[in-house]
Amino acid sequence: MTVLFALVAQSLRRVRKFLLAAGVLLAGFQVVLILQANSIQASSSFAQMGNLVPSFAREVLGPSFVAFLTFKGIVCLGYFHPVVMGALISVSLTLATIPVMEIETGFIDLVLARPVARHWIVTRSILVALISTVYLLAMMAIGTWIGLNYYAAKDAGWPSAGLIGSLAVNLGLLMLCWSAITLAIGCACRRRGSAGAISGLLALAAYLTDYIGRAWKPAESVAWLSPFRYYTPFELVMGSALSAKSLYVLGGIAVGAFALAYLLYSRRDISH
């Protein structure tokens, strides 16, 4: 356990500035969104905004469109805005490619030349992914809390803590899912650049598959393949409970990919 603790501490120490900056930016983004929502609310412009949206977009979004164009909807947007999702997935990809980077730079040679089992390296990466995910989501929740308590009217129609929690849990599982997929890809690659590029393209393709699947009926038949399909912010904003199926699927992908990462890392040659 001392070894694992040393490995986790060393990895977190290396990425602390990056994580700190990402956390502050994401928290700040939540505050900015709340300021914006408050401003729209104060000027009673939600109805005007709704009229500006083209009818096909309303059709695509369905009833969630109404829920989205509220104070609560804008606040929750901070948990599924493409910029936020892009940033979180990028952080996941960056952290999950650390093992392949350590192989590429030769750093891991001096670790594995000691009595350190290979599975500790993967376990370390899983723990770093977990800690980072929890930290970033906590920072977002803190941003939301600060924004609501300091910059929003009390009667603006705040989202409930349960809704924010559900969004965070669902988003957190999505992040872990991509961490696991990237970790498995990294364990099969020799270069961090290759692992990052493959994972990034895969995430983009999956995001677009889900996006197109939501807007275009024929594409729906393949959209279930995308992990993003199981992140359901609109349904949550609409008042649905967090879907157990979504959690199981995302959790299942994460567990499966982490298991694959263990297998690949234990069998591979450590050569740079």
Place this chain on the structure above:
Amino acid sequence: MLSGSAAISIRGLTKCYGKLIAVDRLDLEVSRGEVFGFLGLNGAGKTTTIRILLDLLRPTSGSAAVFGHDCQSDSLKARSAVGYLPGEMGIYSDSTGHEMLSFWERVGGRIVSSEHRRNLIERFELSDRDLSRKLREYSTGMKRKLGLIQAFQADPLLLILDEPTESLDPLMQESFYELLADARNRGRTVFMSSHVLPEVERVCDRIAVLAKGKVVLLSSVEGARKLASRRVRVTFQQETSVPAHLPQGYEMIDVKPRTWILRVTGQLGSLPSFLAALPVADLAVEEARLEDVLVKYYRDGAE
């Protein structure tokens, strides 16, 4: 059956990368307490063998063991006895020397005596100020010193050193040789690769020369030196003609009116009788160098 008495025991070890055979049915045994030189040209398979010993690479076939522990199936026990210096140090430039030494100590799982570490730091003339600096400010030589300290700091039973004196200045090389002598005196085993042949000649007990993944020479340093031909310069009091037949193992390299230069392979016992009847004024025998033998093996192996 792996021998527990040997520090390193390698049996029929083969490592292929696709069609390329990096190590080809290698057999090797390094005794405890021995300083063993592992030599060969670049790409001969030295680093691949070392990485298999550390379970960084998995062999295609064959086995390797450290103190009787198989390097794959029982690799944690095998590695617990090893201190390793890689050819290229992979270190994070935003860490300090102190941080890296502490980190390696923690992941090594063995308690490092602070006195021993202090002694190593002093030997390699690294100050506290140096160790508090970020590694990006280190010269190549300083990184090498840090690498040697981390390899020796837990006082391991077996030291696997890949090109240990590369980038070290002559004074630090001397410090390293002293450290090696100390380690040997305390019964430690050293398995080192090197391109610096005078260094190998100085510090190693035995050597193996690897070419295309195979051992082409396995010998004590003394034994290898004996394989070298020596140059004998004979100066005569007057002009002397070369005899029609030279003894076996003798080859005339250069003939001047009063001087011959001969290459003698093997022992020099027959030299006095060969020269007895000739008007010899002076005789000089150049000591055989290990380099002369190894270069021949390198060349033959590369062909």
